[in-house]
Amino acid sequence: MNETMxxxxxxxxxxxQDRLPHIxxxxxxIGSTVNCFARALTESKxxxxxxAIVSGIGCTGxxxxxxxxxxxxxxxxxxxxxxxGLKLGNPSLKVVVYSGDGDLFxxxxxxFVHAARRNMDLTVICxxxxxxxxxxxxxxxxTPLGATQTTMPYGNFEPSFNLPFLAExxxxxxxxxxxVFHVRQLIRSMREGLAKRGFSFIEILAPCPTLYSxxxxxxxxVDQVKYYKERSxxxxxxxxxxVGLTFQGDIVVGxxxxxxxxxxxxxxxxxxxxxxxxxxxVGHAED
Amino acid sequence: MKADPKGVLTGxxxxxxxxxxxxxxxxxxxxxxxGYPITPSTEVVERFAQRIPHIGxxxxxxxxxIASSIAIQGAMWAGKKVMTVTxxxxxxLMMEHIGLAxxxxxxxxxxxxxxxxxxxxxxxLPAQADMMQVKWGSHGDYEIIALSPNSPQESFxxxxxxxxxxxxxxxxxxxxxxxxxxxxxxxxAIPEASKIEITERRWSKKKPGEYKPYEAGPDMVPDLxxxxxxxxxxxxxxxxxxxxxxxxxxAAQKKLVERLLNKIRLRKDELVDVRQDGVExxxxxxxxFGITSRVAQAAxxxxxxxxxxxxxxxxxxxxPFPAALIAELSERVKAFVVPxxxxxxxxxxxxxxxxxxxxxxxxxxxxGTVHEPQVILDxxxxxxxxxxxxxxxxxx
Numbered sequence: 100m101n102e103t104m105x106x107x108x109x110x111x112x113x114x115x116q117d118r119l120p121h122i123x124x125x126x127x128x129i130g131s132t133v134n135c136f137a138r139a140l141t142e143s144k145x146x147x148x149x150x151a152i153v154s155g156i157g158c159t160g161x162x163x164x165x166x167x168x169x170x171x172x173x174x175x176x177x178x179x180x181x182x183x184g185l186k187l188g189n190p191s192l193k194v195v196v197y198s199g200d201g202d203l204f205x206x207x208x209x210x211f212v213h214a215a216r217r218n219m220d221l222t223v224i225c226x227x228x229x230x231x232x233x234x235x236x237x238x239x240x241x242t243p244l245g246a247t248q249t250t251m252p253y254g255n256f257e258p259s260f261n262l263p264f265l266a267e268x269x270x271x272x273x274x275x276x277x278x279v280f281h282v283r284q285l286i287r288s289m290r291e292g293l294a295k296r297g298f299s300f301i302e303i304l305a306p307c308p309t310l311y312s313x314x315x316x317x318x319x320x321v322d323q324v325k326y327y328k329e330r331s332x333x334x335x336x337x338x339x340x341x342v343g344l345t346f347q348g349d350i351v352v353g354x355x356x357x358x359x360x361x362x363x364x365x366x367x368x369x370x371x372x373x374x375x376x377x378x379x380x381v382g383h384a385e386d
Numbered sequence: 387m388k389a390d391p392k393g394v395l396t397g398x399x400x401x402x403x404x405x406x407x408x409x410x411x412x413x414x415x416x417x418x419x420x421g422y423p424i425t426p427s428t429e430v431v432e433r434f435a436q437r438i439p440h441i442g443x444x445x446x447x448x449x450x451x452i453a454s455s456i457a458i459q460g461a462m463w464a465g466k467k468v469m470t471v472t473x474x475x476x477x478x479l480m481m482e483h484i485g486l487a488x489x490x491x492x493x494x495x496x497x498x499x500x501x502x503x504x505x506x507x508x509x510x511l512p513a514q515a516d517m518m519q520v521k522w523g524s525h526g527d528y529e530i531i532a533l534s535p536n537s538p539q540e541s542f543x544x545x546x547x548x549x550x551x552x553x554x555x556x557x558x559x560x561x562x563x564x565x566x567x568x569x570x571x572x573x574x575a576i577p578e579a580s581k582i583e584i585t586e587r588r589w590s591k592k593k594p595g596e597y598k599p600y601e602a603g604p605d606m607v608p609d610l611x612x613x614x615x616x617x618x619x620x621x622x623x624x625x626x627x628x629x630x631x632x633x634x635x636x637a638a639q640k641k642l643v644e645r646l647l648n649k650i651r652l653r654k655d656e657l658v659d660v661r662q663d664g665v666e667x668x669x670x671x672x673x674x675f676g677i678t679s680r681v682a683q684a685a686x687x688x689x690x691x692x693x694x695x696x697x698x699x700x701x702x703x704x705x706p707f708p709a710a711l712i713a714e715l716s717e718r719v720k721a722f723v724v725p726x727x728x729x730x731x732x733x734x735x736x737x738x739x740x741x742x743x744x745x746x747x748x749x750x751x752x753x754g755t756v757h758e759p760q761v762i763l764d765x766x767x768x769x770x771x772x773x774x775x776x777x778x779x780x781x782x
Contacts, residue, residue: 148616169613172622177456184457187444188464213449382417382442
């Protein structure tokens with residue numbers, strides 16, 4: 100056995116090893132994104148005691164429980180408002196929201212819209228598999244037109260969200276999209292999202308072989324990753340209006356938005372400091 | 387420990403219950419409120435938004451009550467004392483997160499300034515019709531504590547108690563005001579900070595690696611840590627073990643749910659808070675809470691002038707219900723008279739405690755105003771045998 104093989108997997112210290120094995124299916128893309136996230140944390144050189152991860156409910160909602168960080172598995176759709184309270188309660192924390200497309204954009208859509216508008220200082224990572232995996236493959240607000248799901252048994256006739264466009268329109272300061280094929284770019288993007296002050300949003304396309312691919316006769320997880328590889332084009336700075344997804348169609352990936360706006364806390368602090376003589380701050384010892 | 391003087395507006399004030407509740411929260415150490423405007427509770431958060439920049443803390447108006455009721459829980463895990471404020475429709479939206487707070491043992495205060503319902507109902511008019519909702523509204527089995535002030539002064543005083551109880555028991559505590567108490571303006575005396583007792587959070591002294599979020603001692607209440615202190619805690623709304631890890635089986639469910647119920651049920655004697663007036667030797671006892679207690683008091687005094695031995699027992703803590711006390715009284719009194727601004731909610735608890743040993747007379751009211759004292763007086767007289775016999779209840 101050579102030295103590399105003997106060495107511990109560098110991701111392991113980031114995981115709660117006493118919680119393994121995880122619940123994800125073979126071919127699921129979520130685990131690959133967790134791998135990238137662990138590497139992004141390493142490269143970011145953040146103090147991991149000051150990084151908290153918040154998830155909602157669903158397959159991706161289980162990510163928080165596997166990360167060896169302060170981690171919160173909250174209610175369906177409400178990871179962002181929980182994270183908002185956590186961040187404002189202790190601004191020295193780096194707070195990451197890690198959840199799925201149904202959680203963040205159907206039941207939780209309103210919270211996403213407002214947190215982006217406020218430029219709440221959160222890093223929001225959305226695993227978009229186009230379906231509700233945990234409950235058995237129902238249509239999501241991200242399911243492409245025409246795809247079959249258990250609650251769209253004759254094919255989806257609802258238009259889907261273009262998430263980068265939504266995020267940009269609502270005010271996110273950092274918006275990117277990658278697929279689980281683009282691991283190098285994804286690690287870099289996660290690192291940038293973690294470093295960005297303000298509301299950063301990273302969409303990651305990931306296969307759900309059990310419930311999305313199988314039902315649509317798209318093969319297994321590997322087939323879907325091949326599709327990502329073959330049909331993706333990297334276009335940094337692309338107009339987000341043009342990056343909507345279609346069923347097995349072309350995919351535009353890249354870093355679309357990277358801009359500066361004052362965060363909610365920065366705006367409040369600046370404003371109150373100028374208009375309130377005895378402004379006392381947010382009352383946290385580590386301000 | 388004593389209250390932080392920064393949050394204590396010592397002095398004599400002429401303010402309404404909503405404003406007094408805000409001052410109570412500030413005195414109790416609340417430094418984070420997430421809220422959403424809703425009549426008749428909005429004045430609480432308006433005052434907090436105005437006051438908190440001068441004290442140090444956060445107010446954020448969230449996008450809805452669902453967000454408010456979980457943002458406060460995030461802030462609690464960051465170490466803050468937290469509260470949210472609402473009224474009926476908003477309370478209905480918060481139900482899932484009340485269950486989360488109970489299940490993950492988040493000390494926090496929910497203020498419910500009750501108005502007429504159901505649905506949008508009577509936004510500017512009083513009711514006391516959310517009493518069962520706060521006890522039972524979220525799915526699953528859990529326990530909470532609820533207090534009911536009957537004046538602006540109590541909106542201040544009891545708010546401190548509400549925060550202290552939330553820290554002692556690590557449960558969501560409900561502050562059951564109503565539109566009249568919320569909007570009535572009265573004298574409120576706020577003492578010096580050194581005279582206000584504050585219950586400190588139950589901080590764990592364990593080191594990272596040793597601490598388990600849901601390991602409880604004999605009092606059944608686990609100690610807390612906060613995010614960012616190196617403990618790498620995991621908190622989930624799934625059924626969990628002492629480490630906080632999901633444990634999706636019947637044995638873990640039994641252990642956790644029973645502890646969450648027992649930490650209140652087995653210690654309910656510590657949670658009896660009633661105000662008794664002439665209950666000893668009474669043949670009729672009026673059981674009331676909140677604004678209705680002030681109307682009932684007028685009826686009680688009039689009945690005494692007419693020679694009836696009537697006592698008045700006011701619930702300050704409504705949940706847990708003081709069943710043992712009512713049961714004990716039921717051995718000695720002829721009847722309980724229970725006026726409330728709903729169609730018969732807390733009277734069900736009285737009946738359960740009395741178990742037929744005495745008569746229980748409900749005086750329901752659909753809300754929109756308070757009872758006429760004469761209605762309560764008539765029932766007292768009838769129950770004592772001095773007036774017309776009490777008719778059977780038409781509405782149950």
